[in-house]
Amino acid sequence: MSVRISPSILAADFVNLERDISRISNADLVHVDIMDNHFVSNLTFGLQMTERIQQVSTVPLDVHLMIDNPERWAPEYADLGAFAVTFHAEAAVDPVALARALRAQGTRAGVAVKPGTPIGPYLELLEEFDLVLVMTVEPGFGGQSFMDETMPKLRQLRELVDKRGLDVWLEVDGGIDERTIEIAAAAGADTFVAGSAVYRGADPSLRVTELRERALAHRH
Numbered sequence: 391m392s393v394r395i396s397p398s399i400l401a402a403d404f405v406n407l408e409r410d411i412s413r414i415s416n417a418d419l420v421h422v423d424i425m426d427n428h429f430v431s432n433l434t435f436g437l438q439m440t441e442r443i444q445q446v447s448t449v450p451l452d453v454h455l456m457i458d459n460p461e462r463w464a465p466e467y468a469d470l471g472a473f474a475v476t477f478h479a480e481a482a483v484d485p486v487a488l489a490r491a492l493r494a495q496g497t498r499a500g501v502a503v504k505p506g507t508p509i510g511p512y513l514e515l516l517e518e519f520d521l522v523l524v525m526t527v528e529p530g531f532g533g534q535s536f537m538d539e540t541m542p543k544l545r546q547l548r549e550l551v552d553k554r555g556l557d558v559w560l561e562v563d564g565g566i567d568e569r570t571i572e573i574a575a576a577a578g579a580d581t582f583v584a585g586s587a588v589y590r591g592a593d594p595s596l597r598v599t600e601l602r603e604r605a606l607a608h609r610h
């Protein structure tokens with residue numbers, strides 16, 4: 391099983407985003423957090439900024455929509471060329487219909503669940519998604535502590551994905567660092583979002599390499 395590191399530019403310098411994206415050119419994905427001050431209380435940016443990020447990034451975009459009404463906006467992020475577009479199960483009216491629409495646009499379709507949202511209803515629908523994002527913090531802010539109690543969801547997902555031989559990426563987001571990436575990898579995650587752990591040091595690309603090595607060493 392391969393692993394993917396997706397640095398979250400939420401922890402980057404917003405007035406030097408191009409520079410900070412170029413600092414993680416060895417990453418597999420670049421995680422772009424869209425927050426609307428409604429689904430979550432925080433606010434980041436939207437389509438216009440993401441379009442510029444898409445234009446300057448050599449790394450494919452992993453867009454995470456923490457917004458209400460994803461049916462209105464998700465297709466627009468797919469349109470601008472995002473590699474993966476993930477919306478929240480709690481916000482979508484019909485997650486399967488939205489995932490199908492995104493796939494029809496040629497984008498990997500992801501569904502995200504908050505720590506308190508059960509994964510049960512999605513287990514029988516895994517074929518409909520290319521990615522399941524298990525939030526390991528409450529969405530909204532970087533720099534929070536990893537919630538171990540979300541790991542049973544990942545174990546359940548990993549068991550089913552392997553049993554059915556599906557190509558569904560299992561992503562974790564929130565509080566991922568050199569220690570917690572080992573826990574999440576052992577539980578079955580293969581795609582790791584890390585903001586603070588990548589950007590807090592002097593050399594973000596080295597942090598990407600270190601995180602990847604740890605995930606590989608502890609992968610399920």
Ligand SMILES: O=C(CO)[C@H](O)[C@H](O)COP(=O)(O)O
Pocket residue numbers: 398400401421423454527528529530531532533534563564565566583584585586587
């Ligand atoms: O989606 C997010 C917050 O909702 C961020 O991607 C996530 O929190 C990453 O930040 P950190 O690695 O600092 O926890």
